Amino acid sequence: MSLAEVEARERRAQARGLFRALEVLRADMARRAGETLEGWDELIRRPEFMPSARNLADYLALRRGDLVPFQAPLASLGLSSLGRAESHVRPSLDAVLASLALIGGEGVAEYPPVEIFAAGPARLAARRDALFGARRGHPNTRIMVTLPSEAATSAELVAGLIAEGADCMRINCAHDGPDAWSAMIGHVRRAAAEAGRRVPVQMDLPGPKLRVEEVAPGKAAKKEKTDPGETGRLFEGDRFEVVDVLSAKAELPQITLSHPALIAALEVDGALWINDGKIRAKILEAHPGRVLAEITSTPSKGAKIKVEKGVNLPGVDLRVPALTEEDLGHLDFVLGHADIIGFSFVQTGADLRALFAELEARAEPVGERSGPSLMLKIETPLALRNLPALIVEAGGRMPVGVMIARGDLAVEIGFERLSEIQEEILWLCEAAEVPVVWATQVLENMVKDGQASRAEMTDAAMSQRAECVMLNKGAQLGAAVTFLRDVLVRMDRHNNKKSPRLGALGLWHDF
Template identity: 45%
Template sequence: MFSLQSNTTDIKTIDLKNPEVLLATLQELRQSIYQQGEEIFQRWEPLIKRRSFRKSAQNLAYYLALQSHDLRPLQAALIPWGLSSLGRIEARVLPNLDAAIATLAAICQTESYPLPPRPSIQSFLEGHRLLRRHTQDVLGKPWNNRWVRIMVTLPKSAASSYEYVRSLLQQGTNCVRINCAHDTPELWEAMIHHVHRAEGETGQPCKIMMDLAGPKPRIEQTINFCESDRLFPGDYLFLRRDLLGAESANNSSFGDTGYPQLTCTIPEVLDSLKIGANVWIDNGRIGACVESLSGEGVLVKVTHASHKGSKLLPDKGINFPDTLLNLCPLTEKDKQDLDFIVSHADIVGYSFVQNTSDIDLLEQELQTRQIKRSNPLAIIAKIETPQAIQNLPELIVHAAGKYPFGVMIARGDLAVEIGYQRLAEMQEEILWLCEAAHVPVIWATQVLEKLVKQGIPSRAEMTDTAMSEKAECVMLNKGRYQGEAVRILDDILKRIQEHQLKKMPQLRALYSWKYYDRS
């Protein structure tokens, strides 16, 4: 009935209205998942050094086996019998199946099948216990009656204002993020000093995460722009390979045309571009398509920009979603920053992770530095590309098998790389896979963005924030109203956790509506 060689399960022709047929189908499904899951786990087992992650890796293997089948008809057939539709199975694959099988067997009043034992309450809930344990290992203990943690990106001013840092903790911040792409080690050390001082005064623990900058292509120089410095759809833009000044650029073949030009911090990425490839700048605010190639660089035509024109500023990121960039995820600057991170931070944020060799590379660098620490540094893998999503199960096992580990859904770069229309879908898949592996997820990018920067939230971002309760941590970016955003986010998360646990509705009594006799 079930084929391990295919990615789908053909159960549409089975009479699932018959409870005995439904029971046999569940039994065969369970056996297939167990066999295939064990094959996956045995391949992973040599990589797992942390004993606390063994059961989690095994559950992830079973979940991958489960997701090789299309179970929608089976789910629909289970619901009329008052059984689990398997829609909350991520953290407990086999216990959930075993519980459904045992209950269905009781309904059928049959003992003709070799039934798995009904799981104990402890084993049924073990996945949730492991997720909470692994979350605490990475992000610290929950605080202030709130399960989902709040992470805040520290601005430069946090180095000079202790009061600002203390107020963030008082409002509900559980973890701070320092972006190593900005500022200096001296400023980072001042920020960290203020965090530790605030921990002592407020009594609230606060983890410190430091993000490695990684090989992010960015604008380095802009040349030949008109007075408005704005681009419109239909404009042309020249991406140069070399870092020439404005005078040299004006003497080049493309400089004579008067096209606006820019140089890239990683010029070798231009060698991989092909005609027709898409280029996105500044988190997708400007879109372009490659028109022609030359020895000096790449000519692109602007396809997307604001109707009022979009400014092109130095240090803004550049994405090449159609082009596979074989860049080492650890730059020389990252390695220098790691020396500081292992001595000062609790968590390292790993940018542009795409395959398991990237995890191995970071591990090699950490092994030479971990002697400075009494406890292992936790790793957060930032998922920003289609390749990272495709390789996510293997990335999880390689990292969580050795270190406290979590995943950040870096929605800024990810949306540009996979397309905005696929972001919500891929976000859900990342959440499901991580819950199956019992590893925490950080929901990041543009959370309460308008509130953080302007002081007034939009309706849409309030809804997005409520949905973030599915993750274990929510990250806020820098902005003038950051403290107010922490306070409001704390309130939203506390309210939503009364109604929602991951994706399971909590049937708390509704106080917004009261039954009354209309007669």
């Protein structure tokens, strides 16, 4: 027997072994996915979402195990390693099995219909356009812009943003008020009509305020000049107190927090982070109404604790209802004007059901209307763990998207984990055929000062794999929209989600 015949026999044996292993994997996937779908059955009231839920169930079942051992052997046979199966999980596995059967000489190769591989991406693209607006040509990724207060009085500012390439506008209901919001939306609608485009508006409900509410500098800081609403400058090793009520006689700086659940959740050795983690502290003592904390990390020049700065408790599942009285006060306006409801701090199915009940109480039957879509803002570890269920329950009732709120999420799960977690969210949402917004601090230096850092340029390029990218407000917002659009167009030449397009390398075309 020749060497070529020996190698061919080995290839056939390898293919047969892989075929049997993947057959077992597929059967297990089908069983688990079926059980998951059965549990989701009552949540899905929109038949058009069922194919997405089915593919998501397949993906969750497939990714329970480790696929690494299959990747190199499949690639050595010239087959898919299942690394890009998110939008068509079961057909991808079936196609690999058919090819293995053909190579190994076992059974008949029955490939799935070619069109089934395009169905999921087509649904995702249609949902992207419905949420964030359609556009001709590139970039495929849409740009969402957070409107500043000035947008209420400057129609030119809004029209300029749309002309620069903004696809969707965001209004944060934690700022301004109904009169300003009405003016902003009026400017958006008129400018969009003049541009011959649909520019949707997302209005974010503020959710529970987890912030520093009051500050007292303490006697020890009396000699240092401080403005109202801030402590003196604190460094590593300094101590402060978290209290229910400030005391004018306190030796140490004191702060109060905006939500009673925050101080109740503070425990000895727990972490308390302020202002997106710029100030980090460890809890030394916890008593009713008073908690003693010690600074463990600040910038090198120290930092002051100021009112209205955000508070995070890393490692703590804070069971706070997402929908607040303030949100309910905004909801009538939002329903009458917004294309997308941004649902802040959503963590559980109970949060979703509370919102659905409020929508239906306002004569807005969920799933039977052409009203706003829903944007799930993922900000906490609990929301992250519940994400598949949140997607299914929300998407089963109304059009839905997912926003990766990378600022709060990074603080909550740890900055070192954000990179991998945002990847996993992108994969999960692609499997669920749900559009994703890549949000928080995108091109932040450029938006504020007109010059992007190298790291921000890389981040902007990576954002192309999401369906939408969000820019926050700043003095150079228009220039940032132009720059981001150019980056996204360039990246569209090279990548589609996880798949390289492998176009010609123009730089070395004549090499």
